[in-house]
Amino acid sequence: MTCRCSVRMRWLALLASAGLSAQAPAAAASPPDPPLKLSIDRLYRLPWVIGSAPKSPQWSPDGRHLAFLWNDEGTNFYDVWLTDVTGSKPIRVTSMPRPPSPKDPGKDIDQLTQVDQAERDHGVSAVLWAPDGRHLLFNLHGRLFEVLPGESPQPLDQAGGNAADAAVAPHGPRLAYLRDGALWVMRTDGTKPVTTEVYAPGKQDVAVESFTWSDDGRRLAIVETDARAVPVRGIPDYLAPETRLVPVKRPFPGEPAESRRVGIVAADGGAVHWAELGGDPEDQLFGVSWSPDGRTLLVDKSDLYIKDRRLLLVDATSGEARLLLREADPNNVTAEWWSAWAPDGRGVYFISDRDNDYHLYYQSLSGGKPRRLTVGDWAVFSVSLSPAAHALFVVTNQARPEERQVYRLPLAGGELKRLSAAPGTHLPTVSPDGRHIADLFSNDVTPPDLYLEDATVSASAAAPATARRVTHSPLAEFDRYRWVAAKYVMFHNAEDGTPLYARLTLPPDFDPAKKYPAILGSVYSNTVHNEWGGRIYHPTWGIDQFLAQQGYVIMNVDISGSSGHGKLFRQRIREDYGGVDVLDLASGAGYLVAQGFVDPQRVGIWGSSYGGLLTATSLFTKPGIYRAGVAGAPATSLFHAQTGEMRTMMAPQDHQAQYEKSSAFLKSGGLQGHLLIIHGMRDDTVLFKDSVTLEQRLILQGNDVDFVMLPNAPHGWDTEGLAQTRFAYHKLFDYFERYLGAPAP
Numbered sequence: 001m002t003c004r005c006s007v008r009m010r011w012l013a014l015l016a017s018a019g020l021s022a023q024a025p026a027a028a029a030s031p032p033d034p035p036l037k038l039s040i041d042r043l044y045r046l047p048w049v050i051g052s053a054p055k056s057p058q059w060s061p062d063g064r065h066l067a068f069l070w071n072d073e074g075t076n077f078y079d080v081w082l083t084d085v086t087g088s089k090p091i092r093v094t095s096m097p098r099p100p101s102p103k104d105p106g107k108d109i110d111q112l113t114q115v116d117q118a119e120r121d122h123g124v125s126a127v128l129w130a131p132d133g134r135h136l137l138f139n140l141h142g143r144l145f146e147v148l149p150g151e152s153p154q155p156l157d158q159a160g161g162n163a164a165d166a167a168v169a170p171h172g173p174r175l176a177y178l179r180d181g182a183l184w185v186m187r188t189d190g191t192k193p194v195t196t197e198v199y200a201p202g203k204q205d206v207a208v209e210s211f212t213w214s215d216d217g218r219r220l221a222i223v224e225t226d227a228r229a230v231p232v233r234g235i236p237d238y239l240a241p242e243t244r245l246v247p248v249k250r251p252f253p254g255e256p257a258e259s260r261r262v263g264i265v266a267a268d269g270g271a272v273h274w275a276e277l278g279g280d281p282e283d284q285l286f287g288v289s290w291s292p293d294g295r296t297l298l299v300d301k302s303d304l305y306i307k308d309r310r311l312l313l314v315d316a317t318s319g320e321a322r323l324l325l326r327e328a329d330p331n332n333v334t335a336e337w338w339s340a341w342a343p344d345g346r347g348v349y350f351i352s353d354r355d356n357d358y359h360l361y362y363q364s365l366s367g368g369k370p371r372r373l374t375v376g377d378w379a380v381f382s383v384s385l386s387p388a389a390h391a392l393f394v395v396t397n398q399a400r401p402e403e404r405q406v407y408r409l410p411l412a413g414g415e416l417k418r419l420s421a422a423p424g425t426h427l428p429t430v431s432p433d434g435r436h437i438a439d440l441f442s443n444d445v446t447p448p449d450l451y452l453e454d455a456t457v458s459a460s461a462a463a464p465a466t467a468r469r470v471t472h473s474p475l476a477e478f479d480r481y482r483w484v485a486a487k488y489v490m491f492h493n494a495e496d497g498t499p500l501y502a503r504l505t506l507p508p509d510f511d512p513a514k515k516y517p518a519i520l521g522s523v524y525s526n527t528v529h530n531e532w533g534g535r536i537y538h539p540t541w542g543i544d545q546f547l548a549q550q551g552y553v554i555m556n557v558d559i560s561g562s563s564g565h566g567k568l569f570r571q572r573i574r575e576d577y578g579g580v581d582v583l584d585l586a587s588g589a590g591y592l593v594a595q596g597f598v599d600p601q602r603v604g605i606w607g608s609s610y611g612g613l614l615t616a617t618s619l620f621t622k623p624g625i626y627r628a629g630v631a632g633a634p635a636t637s638l639f640h641a642q643t644g645e646m647r648t649m650m651a652p653q654d655h656q657a658q659y660e661k662s663s664a665f666l667k668s669g670g671l672q673g674h675l676l677i678i679h680g681m682r683d684d685t686v687l688f689k690d691s692v693t694l695e696q697r698l699i700l701q702g703n704d705v706d707f708v709m710l711p712n713a714p715h716g717w718d719t720e721g722l723a724q725t726r727f728a729y730h731k732l733f734d735y736f737e738r739y740l741g742a743p744a745p
Contacts, residue, residue, distance in 0.1 A: 035482040038549050040733065043542035044725045046119060047074030049481070050447035050532070050541070051473025054081075054440065056126060057450065061133040063433035066470075067093070068450060069124055074475050077123035080138050082149055083470050085436050085452060090470055093149050096123060096140055112723070119722050128166060131173040131188060139163060144177065146188075156186065156193050165210065169217035174267060176220060181207030183222055185267050198269045203228070205249070209260070214294040219316065221288050221297055222263050222272070226281075229256035235684050239711055248684045253659075254651045257282050257643045262299060264316050275314045277321055280304065286337045290316075292345040298324075300339040300350070306647045307332050311339060311350065311363070325363050325370065327354055331571045333648045336381070336563060342411065343387040349373075351380055353567045360394060362413070373413040379564045389434025389455065393419075395426065397564045401501050402488055402530045406437065408455065421459040422467070425531035430455060439467065442532035444486045449473050484508055484548050486534065491591040493584055498572070500584055501565070502591075503528045505544055505554040515599040517740040518553040518592050520585055521630075523607035523614045526563055527556035539718055543729050552736070553598055559584040559614075561648075575649055577610075577638060577662035578617035585614060586622045601627060602740040606732060608632030608678075608718065609686055613664055616694070619675055620667040628674040628739035630732045633715055635686045636664040636694050642685065665694045669701050676706040676735045678728050680713025706735070 043049060052071040055078070059066055064085055069078040077098050083090040101118035105111035126139040135146050138153070142161030147153040159179070166177040173189035182200035186193050198220070201207060205227040212221045227249050234245030251257050259281035263272040277283070277299060287300035297314040299321070311325040336358055339350040347364040354361075354370075357379040361370040374380055376398060384393040392409045394416070399405050406420040406428045420426040424443025431437070437455045442448040450470040457466065486505045493500060507516060522540045533541025534556050544554050558565065559581040561573035572580050585605065592598040605626050607615045612634025619629045635641060638659045639652055652659045660666055675698075679691040691707070698705040708731045710717050710724050718725050 033480055036477070036480045038481055038542075038546050040543070040546055040726055040729045043546060044539070044722050044729065046076065046722065047475060049074070049475055049478050051449075051475060051478070052076065052078070053442075053448040053473060054450040054471045057429045057438035057440070058128050059429065059431045059436075059438065060129050061432055063431035063435060066431075066438050066452070067127050067129065067136055068438070068470075069127055070450075070471055070473075071123070072471070072473070074473070076119055077121055079124055080127050080136055080147065081471075082136075083452070085431075087468060091149065093136060093147055094124065094138065094145075094153055096153070098123070116721055116723055120720065126164075126166065128168060131168050131175070137166060137168075137175065139166060144175075156188075157195055159195070167211070167213060169213050169267070170215050171217040174217060176211055176213065176267075178208055178211070183208045183211055183220065183265070185220075185269075196269055198267065199263075199265050199272055205230070210288075212288055212290060214290045214316075215292055216294050217267065219264055219266055219294065221290065221316075222265060223285060223288060224261050224263060226259045226261075230258060231255055233684075235682060235688075238681060250684055251643050252640055253638070253643055253646050253649065254653050255643070257304070260285055262288055262297070262314070264297070264319070273317070273319050275299065275319045275321060277301065277312060277314070279310075284335070286335060287339050289340055291341050292343060298339060298341060298348055300337060302335065304643075304646060305650060306335045309335075309337065309352075311348065313365070324348070324365065325350075327352060329354075331574055333561065333574050334563065334570050335647070338383055340383070340385050343385070349383065349385065349392065351383060353570075355567075357566050358563075360392065360409070371413070373409065374416065377566075379566075381563070384428065384430045386430050386434035386455075388432060389430070391434060393428060393430050393437070393455070395428065399423075400488075400530070401558075401564055402503070402528050404529070404531075406439070406453075408458070417458040419453060419455060419457070419459055420467075423530060425529055428453075441467075443530050444532070444534075445483060447474050447478070447532045482508055482549070483545060486530075488528070488530075489591075491587065493580075494587040494590055495583060498560075498569070498584075499565075500587060501528050501558045502588055503534050503556040505548045507548050507551050507553065510597075512595075512597045514597060515602075516551060516553045516597055517602035517604070517736075518555065518589070518598040519547060519604045519606065519736060519740070520555050520557065520588055520626075521604075521606035521615070522611055523557070523559070523585055523605060523618075524609075524611040525559055525561045525581075528558040528562070539725065543732070546729075547733070547736070550733070550737075552740070553592060555588055555592060557585055557588040573648055575655060575658040575662075577645075577648065578613060578621075578664060579661070582614060582617050582621060585618055586625050589625050604628045604630075604736050604740050606630035606632070606736075609635055609715065612636070612677075612686070613662075616664040616675065617667065619673050620664060620670040623670065623672040626673050628676075628736060630676045630678065630735055632678045632728075633680060633683055633686045633717060634664065634677065634691060634694070637687075637690045638662045640687055640690055665690065665697060668694060668697045668703065671698065671701075671703045671705075674704060674706075674735070674739050676708065676731065678708045678710065678717060678731065680710045680715065680717040680724075682711075682713060683715045683717075685715035 051074045054070040057068045070081045080093040099118045102111040124138050144156040145153040164178045175186045183198045185198045186195045209225045210223045230249045230251050232247045233250045262275040265272045282304050285301050289298045299312040302309040309327045312321040314321045360373045363370040378398040382395045404425040406426050407416040427440040429438040437453040439451040451467045453467045486503045593600045612631035615629045615631040616634045681688050
């Protein structure tokens with residue numbers, strides 16, 4: 001399927017068919033220019049062709065104004081913007097100083113370093129409304145500022161940087177934030193803000209991780225983390241004047257992880273009252289929230305392996321906890337949980353997959369069984385509670401497996417009323433009065449932008465909802481490229497017949513009578529979404545489009561473990577990384593070949609991190625299916641994974657065989673195709689050492705392997721530093737061209 005007209009015209013046609021309205025520039029009277037040719041160098045260079053996605057929408061207390069972060073020039077430095085519900089054009093509130101970035105650095109290393117540093121500077125990182133509801137507060141490089149639209153920003157204090165996670169008290173002129181592991185509260189009712197250090201752990205490797213204001217603004221609940229027992233490992237830094245080891249807190253599965261505890265402290269400071277939660281200190285916390293009367297905390301927690309979830313009610317005075325609800329499932333591998341108090345304080349809402357998939361439930365404080373509020377062969381992904389609207393706003397894939405649409409549900413349950421209309425992925429933020437939604441929206445042919453929707457009007461064939469487009473992020477240049485729209489297909493696992501869903505991107509002017517090379521990737525879980533690029537704002541959108549327009553068929557598969565297809569589908573992955581998921585991918589390759597338009601001798605695969613594990617294991621265990629693969633930052637040793645992977649794999653001490661089975665480096669002798677490894681040398685998520693170990697094994701076994709080392713790349717080698725992204729993607733493309741670009745002999 002090919003986009004033959006401009007994307008803007010496709011978007012306007014889509015809006016018209018859905019009954020939406022959009023503010024778009026008038027069409028040019030002159031004939032359109034010929035399409036531009038996509039290139040890796042242009043796709044991954046500033047300014048972004050698709051623009052800079054708006055983020056962090058924040059409603060004013062009265063629900064009439066919306067602040068957000070954006071860059072209307074398509075670069076990475078964000079500033080504060082403001083719009084309102086009346087349809088006014090958005091205005092730029094701040095123009096903070098940007099780092100120098102030479103326009104034509106040539107080959108000069110000093111100037112190129114400046115360009116790289118400027119690209120990595122993302123400017124304003126957070127925005128929120130001040131207690132007076134008029135000023136805006138924002139964080140720039142860890143320093144808090146206050147600004148009134150139309151005036152110059154002013155720093156709130158002179159303490160320097162490292163401030164994070166600022167939040168305004170629900171009542172009273174107070175602002176809380178974290179700095180250097182401590183909790184601070186600032187009063188803003190005087191001519192000069194007064195800052196107090198409310199709580200500081202006072203121990204190295206112990207810090208306040210998060211906090212939550214009580215509704216009356218008098219107390220805060222804090223979550224403290226303790227990493228003192230976590231092992232320290234050294235990551236070599238080869239770019240320093242002398243090679244050195246950078247110490248990093250980095251536990252392996254089965255080693256001590258961070259512990260956490262919950263405390264309550266007055267906003268003016270004083271002693272912390274710690275909650276008596278019981279269980280293991282390494283238990284996982286998924287939510288801490290205050291009851292409307294400020295007397296009780298709701299704590300959503302589980303064991304380290306997320307097999308035993310508990311909703312606890314903690315007395316805010318004594319710290320004593322009682323169990324409200326417990327859910328145990330020895331097969332559980334995911335925790336897409338949420339919980340919140342009902343507005344009347346008599347019960348709580350929560351998301352659980354206690355039945356067929358994640359759905360919304362209500363649990364009364366008086367006891368009894370929880371009441372299910374949503375029912376269907378689909379999943380709930382997020383919930384926003386609006387007391388003002390007497391409603392819950394839920395995001396589900398009820399319409400189609402690959403979509404995320406917004407619905408309105410009465411607090412007591414009942415009929416779901418769809419609010420969003422356009423096919424795609426909607427990420428809503430509901431206004432305090434419950435009347436409007438700030439919607440970060442994108443779909444296969446529409447890069448992400450910000451829209452405003454009426455939260456009181458249901459979308460239907462007879463009365464579709466309306467949406468006002470606030471931002472126009474793509475550059476004018478965007479419409480001169482020929483973008484290819486994805487299609488969605490379903491096939492079955494070749495061994496057990498489990499239905500599988502895939503996102504298929506075909507070359508322009510696709511001819512089913514021809515034989516095309518195909519690439520599965522970027523392989524990962526949760527890649528089949530109707531949103532720009534298929535994964536939330538992930539940079540593979542560019543390489544996917546580029547490869548498709550070079551004549552490759554691109555397939556993404558929602559492998560076992562992915563969300564939105566039922567609990568049993570997610571649990572298929574339990575203790576089986578590199579097993580059923582790799583078979584799902586092989587089944588996708590088989591499906592493509594069976595369609596008759598893919599050359600079975602020219603199938604490739606690529607992915608990063610977990611996707612690198614999938615790629616390496618596929619080449620090692622599925623001979624004859626893939627001619628070439630590119631494994632980025634491949635997690636080839638489960639023994640060196642993050643401790644979070646124990647949710648799927650449990651502890652290696654008791655599951656040695658499963659860890660060996662899922663560790664790709666132990667299967668390297670089965671390599672028959674061509675493997676390229678791309679890995680950043682600063683990676684502390686998947687250790688660079690693991691790729692070195694894999695390469696050495698392949699060398700000893702007489703197997704062919706290629707290695708691209710990125711000296712300054714962390715784990716996100718394709719998201720941090722555009723020069724290395726371009727370099728690595730060129731290597732990826734050249735590799736596939738070498739082995740898949742022409743019919744195999």
